[in-house]
Amino acid sequence: MNAAKLPEELCAECHCPSCGDDLSPGKCVDPWSICLSCARGHRFFIMPQPPLAADSVMDGANLPSMGDHSPEAIANYWLSDPLLRSLLNQQLAELLRIFLESRRVTDEPEFSFCPICGGTLVEYDQPDIWVRGLRCHRSHSWALRGYRIYSWPLELLAEPSDAVVSQLIAGWLKDNSHLKPYLHESIRRVLTCSPLCPKDATESGA
Numbered sequence: 430m431n432a433a434k435l436p437e438e439l440c441a442e443c444h445c446p447s448c449g450d451d452l453s454p455g456k457c458v459d460p461w462s463i464c465l466s467c468a469r470g471h472r473f474f475i476m477p478q479p480p481l482a483a484d485s486v487m488d489g490a491n492l493p494s495m496g497d498h499s500p501e502a503i504a505n506y507w508l509s510d511p512l513l514r515s516l517l518n519q520q521l522a523e524l525l526r527i528f529l530e531s532r533r534v535t536d537e538p539e540f541s542f543c544p545i546c547g548g549t550l551v552e553y554d555q556p557d558i559w560v561r562g563l564r565c566h567r568s569h570s571w572a573l574r575g576y577r578i579y580s581w582p583l584e585l586l587a588e589p590s591d592a593v594v595s596q597l598i599a600g601w602l603k604d605n606s607h608l609k610p611y612l613h614e615s616i617r618r619v620l621t622c623s624p625l626c627p628k629d630a631t632e633s634g635a
């Protein structure tokens with residue numbers, strides 16, 4: 430498992446996409462990810478290279494039993510152990526981090542400023558219907574999808590709102606045959622213990 434690295438383009442300066450202030454390294458319970466935060470408390474993350482889909486399937490993997498561990502200990506174990514982290518789906522790693530940090534984010538993240546130069550971003554037409562194209566006056570071009578802003582090879586993951594986290598947890602807890610192979614029972618237990626887990630989230634896939 431290789432830890433995330435700060436891209437060279439952001440080493441000299443890095444700006445908050447929400448307010449334009451400088452971003453600097455912040456604390457993060459996921460030792461493999463990089464947290465960047467501004468003085469106003471906006472946080473963005475650079476994630477490690479995610480595992481290939483086939484490599485993150487839990488079925489048949491020789492994993493330790495965690496039945497007697499607390500949800501906090503389980504989440505820490507999955508995030509800190511190199512082998513387990515290398516198997517962990519990137520979105521699940523994000524949800525485990527959110528569970529451990531217990532932060533609350535009421536507002537959706539905004540993407541108004543270029544992370545590279547801090548210039549104001551404006552929308553422009555581009556061919557991909559699944560993303561919004563954003564560009565600054567220095568022609569730094571970005572694609573925005575959900576709470577991810579990227580311009581290959583740069584990618585920043587914003588801290589999602591509580592509403593988004595609840596939706597993600599509900600999606601993972603549904604009896605979804607496509608997601609089930611990636612969700613270890615111990616991780617399911619952590620998600621169900623989250624204060625952001627919707628009360629009506631189904632556990633029929635357990």
